[in-house]
Amino acid sequence: MSLSLLFVQTLNGLQFGVLLFLIAAGLTLVFGVMDFINLAHGVQYMLGAYLAVMFYALTGNFLVALVLALAAALVFGLLLEFVVFRHLYERDHLEQVIATFGIIMFLNQGVKVVWGAAPLSLPIPEMLSGTIVLMPGILYPVWRLVIIGSGLGVGLILYLLVTQTRVGMLVRAGATNARIVSALGVDIRRLFMIVFGFGTMLAAFAGVMIAPILSVEPGMGDGVLILAFVVIVIGGIGSMRGAFIAALLIGLVDTLGRSFAIDILRLVMPPSPARTVGPAIASMLIYVLMALVLYFRPAGLFPVRGR
């Protein structure tokens, strides 16, 4: 285990963390403001990726595909909001879970019918497809740096929106106490629609940005959804800052765990069992982390006051 490897793995961990933040940001926003558990966030991420693949095939331009995919995802998201989700805001969490789970089932199967079961892919834009030399012998793909950059950008934009604008103020107020905001005469339904539309775009944006490094396939949002939930719960639901820090924490713990669990175990046990126990422990680490955090801070690292 050399120092340079540790450095690269730390960078990898941060990058995975930013990737998780991209997905978790929309989830925690919707959950925090609207108190709405949207399990369908994962399939909206998947849909973003599929739409980008489709529009890329039609236009051959990544940027155009990105914009069209976001627009299409927004339209579809608002349609879903209008037809289904709008009627669920007042319901309790369990009913939201079951209804959005139904939407997961439908869309996972739906993309299979429309685009086929075989995995698809989205190429990296030509000018961003190379690698750069971080240090002698260690190459880093440019696209991963783009992902890190866009994640930080999304974080910054969200921060500015939430702290500097009127909608942001309402969002903050809504996250703390939606009833009072509504009683003050704010059109809460419109606010919810804006927030939900924004959340949908964030999910789709994450899907498009990640599609070039991951396989675009039915069900690609399911595993990611669980990770995103782990992130927002550790961070404290509704807290953007919490989601950001928790995402980085999980990215680091997961990546470093995977990289070094076996090496560490080899210090205390023979190599062969270390090889089998190591990965099992590595896959458990983030859940252990979540259990520990919740044990000591039952409402996450950055609990939003008022709930």
Add this chain to the structure above:
Amino acid sequence: MTDTTLIAPQRKPHALELAPVFIFLVLALAPVAAAFGPETYLLGLFTRVMVFAIAALALDFICGYGGLVSFGHAAFVGIGAYSVGILSAHGVTDILISLPVALAASAIFAYLTGTVCLRTKSVYFIMITLAFGQMVYFVAGSLAPYGGDDGMTLQVRSTLLGFQPFKNDRVFYYAVLLFLLAAYLACRAIVASRFGRVFRGAKENPVRMATIGYDVFKYQRIAYVIAGMIGGLAGFLLANVVEFVSPAYMSWQRSGELIIMVLFGGIGTLYGAIVGAAAFLLLEDGLGSITENWKLIFGPMLVLIVLFARGGVVGLIERLTGRAGRG
């Protein structure tokens, strides 16, 4: 935050009170009907339905009456199943050993994790139970001597003092039915007891219960252990139905399906869980044989149930019969 609960409608003495009796009658007579069809398959299917009904029942018990939504309930099913599998791999198949071991293992797991999980509330509780469920899932997948992720086949169903009563599908069916009945009656009795009143009260208003002088945490933990043990019982039976043990039994999707069963039937009614399990598994089986895209039908069905049939199947029937009663 809205309460993670549904307030059970105030029911008057009503024809629906007979529903549990009706359900168990149907289940008791089902094998007679099955004898005229493909018996092994139908018995197997219904046995599986009852096994999942037991697991869903346990979940409804803590979820519907205590407001504790566990997203890791499949872990208990898995622990029960693995108790049978691991013992049987070492040549121990007697139910008098494997059942107590399965129950004890799930009780211990429930006690330990409950101590941690019950510190949290609402969504945080959902997620922390998921965390523990995932941990058990990964542990099971890494049990190389017991098949790891592939799982392992049971050579025989559980035995009783050297006999193999469960080898006969009908006998096994009725045994599972008895277990289901026992679990149902036990849950009902507990809900109605003084313990149950405190437990239910803790869902509505934990602060008040604490002020009156009840240690809410302890009550909830006992209930969680009971639910875990019933889940373990379901796992014990599932291993015997399928004659196969696999980590797939405790994936988070399975925990999610259990929640769906509870909601599908009607939360906070206990027998609704049985209806829900039956509806879920029979739809899965039935729709699956019509089209491979059955999820395109099933998904929207879930949405419709939430939108238009609050209280699940039981709630729906309740309203229909109620309307009919009023004329």
Add this chain to the structure above:
Amino acid sequence: MVKVLMTSVAAVALLIGQAQAQEKLKIGVVTTLSGPAAVLGQQLRNGLQLAIKNSDGKLGGREVQLIVEDDELKPDVAVSKAKALIDRDKVDFVVGPIFSNILVAIMKPVTDGGAILISPNAGTSNFAGKDCNANFFVTSYQNDQNHEVMGKYAQDAGMKKVFIMAPNYPAGKDSLAGFKRFFKGELADEVYVPLGQLDYSAELSKIAAASPDAVFVFLPGGMGVNFVKQFRQAGLADKVKFLSAFTVDESTLPAQKEAALGFFGGANWAPNLDNPQNKKFVADYEKEYNAVPATYAFQSYDAALLIDGALKATKGNTADKDALRAAMMKAPFTSLRGAFKFNTNHYPIQDFYQVKVAARADGKFQTEIDKKVFANYADPYAKDCPMK
């Protein structure tokens, strides 16, 4: 309306007529049609359907009824569906499944139920060895073999240092064990990743740091797509040879595309395998399903041919199981892979190749035969099988 009625009456009459002529041959299929792995399950089903279509809906002279069940990759669901096929539909054959854990689960209910199970993909070592079963036939391979091909190739090519990686589950461990059985050089590292891992940046950094001659990976399905793309993006493809099994094939190439060009795999077949029956199969498959067939499709096509050949030998009789098994053992069909025979454990003895990903003139991608690595190769577990 009247017209519809008339046609349905005619159809019913036709059906009755057929039923009187000869009872249909019922074949059950247990395959994975939900979730990300559905693409493999569809290939399996398509291969069977194509074979039946190409012989006018008949196998061994009997009209075929195919009953397809989705196992959802859940063992308990698979067992229930298998029982339904045996007990409700009274099938004579069950073809499937894709995944080893499903095979292990349905083995007992199917073979105890009196049907013959033909696996067109999963071939676990226990059923090849001590748990071999008279009612179980395999038209694919024993699971270790494709990995052994790569191990042999790396050894013969004189590679000094190889980095090997697989998911942390039994098939993953068998895979790396199979590779190591033939590769005796140095291992840069032996890594097990969680099943379904998305991001491989940590492992890629390890590979870059170790700078081996080659990597050998077994990352099926979406994992392989992710890894191949990220491997290429990390700039490793020019420096490190890419050896694999079940990682670059026709089911994943539509997503991997150029990223997988020149990468190697071990296989018992490739779409460009040069014999007339295979050429026809690949052309028919592409026409019917608008996709290049992968091994899953060809192996289930062969499974249908096996049933066809055996039933022709028994004159359509499926009741006498001993005669049926004896007929099947002779492998009375021309396999798409050419030479094929069954070993005593009912697993194939066949050739294995190193295959290489190539771009076709029409813009699609496929694996192509690069070199024969094993000839008439039998798995090593057969000696533990009590069947002679």
